């Protein structure tokens with residue numbers, strides 16, 4: 001199956017409503033900021049999962065979803081590939097401006113992409129997040145996709161209330177550092193996967209879910 005990134009991104013947008021309502025079930029009531037209350041003022045990326053020109057970023061009009069699209073975040077396994085091809089990483093450093101009097105927290109993340117995993121293969125995506133200044137606490141999200149599976153996966157990880165990172169009321173702009181790693185583990189010899197140029201596991205979209213609150217006083 002060959003799906004262009006744009007196609008699975010569109011599919012993902014259709015699924016967003018479901019994901020959002022699933023998350024809001026576990027969250028306190030959210031105060032949605034007006035449009036223009038949050039902006040990404042700069043983004044820099046590095047590492048082999050997101051070479052220049054292969055990543056896009058956007059923020060939803062209501063400020064509750066920060067979305068990254070990847071074209072090259074693919075891991076390979078099989079004849080002709082080295083063990084290093086089983087892992088890729090991307091470090092994103094961004095500056096986020098938001099209206100004073102509001103604060104936001106990271107509620108969780110959703111990952112989305114194509115996979116063709118044989119039995120015994122697991123594709124894992126994990127991210128760490130650091131918000132500066134604000135918390136020195138590190139938040140992490142992770143999902144595992146276990147074979148056999150062929151298709152488009154959509155998986156979310158919701159942060160426990162105690163491990164959410166919170167932006168300060170008067171701290172704008174903040175720096176958000178996101179390190180994401182995509183990896184493939186197999187219990188079996190590489191009998192398939194990677195014979196053609198199609199990657200057995202890819203990250204296409206990483207979406208961060210943000211919850212907003214109005215500051216007291």
Ligand SMILES: *[C@@H]1O[C@H](CO)[C@@H](O)[C@H](O)[C@H]1NC(C)=O
Nearest residue numbers: 036037038039097098099100
């Ligand atoms: C975000 O950018 C828009 C357009 O430039 C601007 O009107 C708005 O004030 C900005 N908001 C913040 C919080 O920086």
Ligand SMILES: *[C@@H]1O[C@H](CO)[C@@H](O)[C@H](O)[C@H]1NC(C)=O
Nearest residue numbers: 122124141142143144145157
């Ligand atoms: C994913 O798999 C790894 C390795 O088996 C495990 O340590 C981790 O807890 C799993 N994560 C999730 C979210 O299931």
